[in-house]
Amino acid sequence: xxxxxxxxxxxxxxxxxxxxxxxxxxxxxxxxxxxxxxxxxxxxxxxxxxxxxxxxxxxxxxxxxxxxxxxxxxxxxxxxxxxxxxxxxxxxxxxxxxxxxxxxxxxxxxxxxxxxxxxxxxxxxxxxxxxxxxxxxxxxxxxxxxxxxxxxxxxxxxxxxxxxxxxxxxxxxxxxxxxxxxxxxxxxxxxxxxxxxxxxxxxxxxxxxxxxxxxxxxxxxxxxxxxxxxxxxxxxxxxxxxxxxxxxxxxxxxxxxxxxxxxxxxxxxxxxxxxxxxxxxxxxxxxxxxxxxxxxxxxxxxxxxxxxxxxxxxxxxxxxxxxxxxxxxxxx
Amino acid sequence: xxxxxxxxxxxxxxxxxxxxxxxxxxxxxxxxxxxxxxxxxxxxxxxxxxxxxxxxxxxxxxxxxxxxxxxxxxxxxxxxxxxxxxxxxxxxxxxxxxxxxxxxxxxxxxxxxxxxxxxxxxxxxxxxxxxxxxxxxxxxxxxxxxxxxxxxxxxxxxxxxxxxxxxxxxxxxxxxxxxxxxxxxxxxxxxxxxxxxxxxxxxxxxxxxxxxxxxxxxxxxxxxxxxxxxxxxxxxxxxxxxxxxxxxxxxxxxxxxxxxxxxxxxxxxxxxxxxxxxxxxxxxxxxxxxxxxxxxxxxxxxxxxxxxxxxxxxxxxxxxxxxxxxxxxxxxxxxxxxxxxxxxxxxxxxxxxxxxxxxxxxxxxxxxxxxx
Numbered sequence: 001x002x003x004x005x006x007x008x009x010x011x012x013x014x015x016x017x018x019x020x021x022x023x024x025x026x027x028x029x030x031x032x033x034x035x036x037x038x039x040x041x042x043x044x045x046x047x048x049x050x051x052x053x054x055x056x057x058x059x060x061x062x063x064x065x066x067x068x069x070x071x072x073x074x075x076x077x078x079x080x081x082x083x084x085x086x087x088x089x090x091x092x093x094x095x096x097x098x099x100x101x102x103x104x105x106x107x108x109x110x111x112x113x114x115x116x117x118x119x120x121x122x123x124x125x126x127x128x129x130x131x132x133x134x135x136x137x138x139x140x141x142x143x144x145x146x147x148x149x150x151x152x153x154x155x156x157x158x159x160x161x162x163x164x165x166x167x168x169x170x171x172x173x174x175x176x177x178x179x180x181x182x183x184x185x186x187x188x189x190x191x192x193x194x195x196x197x198x199x200x201x202x203x204x205x206x207x208x209x210x211x212x213x214x215x216x217x218x219x220x221x222x223x224x225x226x227x228x229x230x231x232x233x234x235x236x237x238x239x240x241x242x243x244x245x246x247x248x249x250x251x252x253x254x255x256x257x258x259x260x261x262x263x264x265x266x267x268x269x270x271x272x273x274x275x276x277x278x279x280x281x282x283x284x285x286x287x288x289x290x291x292x293x294x295x296x297x298x299x300x301x302x303x304x305x306x307x308x309x310x311x312x313x314x315x316x317x318x319x320x321x322x323x324x325x326x327x328x329x330x331x332x
Numbered sequence: 333x334x335x336x337x338x339x340x341x342x343x344x345x346x347x348x349x350x351x352x353x354x355x356x357x358x359x360x361x362x363x364x365x366x367x368x369x370x371x372x373x374x375x376x377x378x379x380x381x382x383x384x385x386x387x388x389x390x391x392x393x394x395x396x397x398x399x400x401x402x403x404x405x406x407x408x409x410x411x412x413x414x415x416x417x418x419x420x421x422x423x424x425x426x427x428x429x430x431x432x433x434x435x436x437x438x439x440x441x442x443x444x445x446x447x448x449x450x451x452x453x454x455x456x457x458x459x460x461x462x463x464x465x466x467x468x469x470x471x472x473x474x475x476x477x478x479x480x481x482x483x484x485x486x487x488x489x490x491x492x493x494x495x496x497x498x499x500x501x502x503x504x505x506x507x508x509x510x511x512x513x514x515x516x517x518x519x520x521x522x523x524x525x526x527x528x529x530x531x532x533x534x535x536x537x538x539x540x541x542x543x544x545x546x547x548x549x550x551x552x553x554x555x556x557x558x559x560x561x562x563x564x565x566x567x568x569x570x571x572x573x574x575x576x577x578x579x580x581x582x583x584x585x586x587x588x589x590x591x592x593x594x595x596x597x598x599x600x601x602x603x604x605x606x607x608x609x610x611x612x613x614x615x616x617x618x619x620x621x622x623x624x625x626x627x628x629x630x631x632x633x634x635x636x637x638x639x640x641x642x643x644x645x646x647x648x649x650x651x652x653x654x655x656x657x658x659x660x661x662x663x664x665x666x667x668x669x670x671x672x673x674x675x676x677x678x679x680x681x682x683x684x685x686x687x688x689x690x691x692x693x694x695x696x697x698x699x700x701x702x703x704x
Contacts (some may be wrong), residue, residue, distance in 0.1 A: 205415070205620060233512070252670060332508070
């Protein structure tokens with residue numbers, strides 16, 4: 001028995017040099033969302049370039065905090081230099097991230113800021129409020145005079161309004177010129193142009209169902225805001241089914257995935273705000289590897305990885321890039 | 333109720349069971365209205381979901397006036413429940429054998445990804461891509477059936493495992509990439525056929541029939557596929573020897589075996605058939621969303637079980653019906669649509685569906701008492 005233990009000990013020791021390689025982690029919300037799949041691909045390419053070992057992990061579903069806690073514990077045990085994480089629960093994960101930082105790991109948060117944001121070494125993210133503002137301004141500019149009696153449907157993410165959900169939604173409203181009341185919460189506005197908020201869960205099938213129900217409440221809808229491009233694709237099917245695919249409804253979204261950008265090209269989606277998951281991951285890996293965080297504008301508190309409006313019909317005063325440029329930068 | 337009391341009294345006094353219980357049953361020949369309702373429901377279990385459906389329709393007609401009660405909205409609900417109803421038919425087959433299939437949703441997604449990807453991304457003719465998708469569904473079901481029978485593992489565990497396995501294969505094969513509606517339309521419009529809209533009113537109007545109540549009614553081929561699948565499986569369950577074997581194997585597998593039924597073969601066939609039906613659901617899913625999304629339908633397995641349970645099929649096997657499942661799916665659809673149109677948040681829709689599930693199982697247990 002003793003010998004066996006001893007052998008095990010030697011085995012563990014001899015395994016250690018393998019881990020002496022520099023290890024960097026990437027933890028995403030899920031394995032399946034194309035946004036995170038591309039983020040992982042970006043990180044893998046960067047890891048290869050830097051010659052470091054990348055360990056990836058993810059929650060089982062959006063909101064799986066326990067899975068991410070376990071992933072961080074594993075990275076601490078593996079002696080990682082640091083990791084990038086897209087937190088599923090921006091509050092609940094904070095103590096575990098503190099534990100990792102105490103153990104000497106560099107932690108960079110991607111996409112969804114922590115609450116409080118400074119609980120990590122740095123945050124690299126899309127400015128989701130700005131992404132929303134861009135499509136809001138575009139919709140307002142495209143409607144022109146008709147904007148003042150628009151009928152707007154919002155296909156949001158979830159009832160618990162995670163950060164990305166209210167930031168994009170409220171950003172759109174600000175861009176469109178709606179008084180948002182509390183800027184960190186939707187549903188408290190009294191602008192008569194808002195017809196309804198429905199929940200799409202960011203899913204194509206549920207997006208269609210949500211739009212079908214919205215159409216019952218707002219048969220004269222002419223602007224549809226969607227949280228992401230799958231929801232927009234589902235909404236489009238619902239609009240088509242009732243003959244509203246004739247250009248009478250402006251459909252706008254956020255993400256910038258290749259299918260979404262192609263839908264802008266085809267004209268089914270009026271405009272989308274593009275964000276850059278590969279860039280986020282690559283920058284994070286570089287910073288952890290170098291052990292040096294790039295300078296961050298203290299006012300924003302995070303490093304803005306950029307969001308650009310993509311549309312085939314630019315509006316004066318709203319900066320945008322063409323579909324062709326968007327296709328070069330798209331993911332998924 | 334007194335039935336139970338007498339039973340336990342008999343047990344306490346140490347008497348043999350037969351005599352006093354027999355007397356008690358005899359006493360109850362003079363039965364009250366509750367007992368009579370219980371017997372009626374025992375004889376016609378499908379009537380419960382119908383009653384619940386009617387109650388739901390009446391409630392929401394008042395809760396969402398002017399929006400809920402219309403031909404258009406009813407046809408919408410029908411479209412919204414199509415996928416769940418088809419998966420529910422597959423699930424009913426499995427649950428009738430006292431099993432459960434947690435993998436129906438991922439089999440559907442996997443089959444839809446195979447159909448769409450082979451046709452659109454790899455340019456395989458749709459005449460091959462479509463049957464290939466059906467075959468994948470069938471094979472997944474077959475795997476479930478073989479593991480359940482050959483390794484003698486509980487279906488819950490087996491399909492919990494394959495749920496994970498098929499899900500991982502889906503992520504790997506699809507690369508999490510969606511296929512756009514427009515690309516699908518260009519390369520493989522046949523896969524979208526189930527989403528084609530029919531306007532029965534126009535059809536009848538051309539024939540000179542002015543059926544105004546049908547105005548606004550929009551049907552699609554997906555709903556017709558759903559009815560066809562249900563009709564075929566209803567026929568199989570009720571009019572064929574295989575159907576009787578399914579009920580027998582679920583009610584009492586030992587008795588079924590003694591009666592000469594090859595229960596293993598029946599089970600394998602049930603799971604394989606269920607997988608095949610999931611692949612048909614995949615076709616309807618593509619029609620509904622226009623393209624292929626590897627993320628769609630994540631909770632479809634639970635939704636299908638919900639439809640089956642609310643439809644009155646017993647989770648303990650041997651009792652239930654396809655019609656009940658269709659009505660069960662409609663109940664969920666009516667409640668979700670009605671609550672949404674009444675302006676209620678999604679979480680209260682979930683709450684209501686949860687209550688429905690518990691009520692359905694309670695009624696099932698209550699009816700069961702009569703036969704024991």
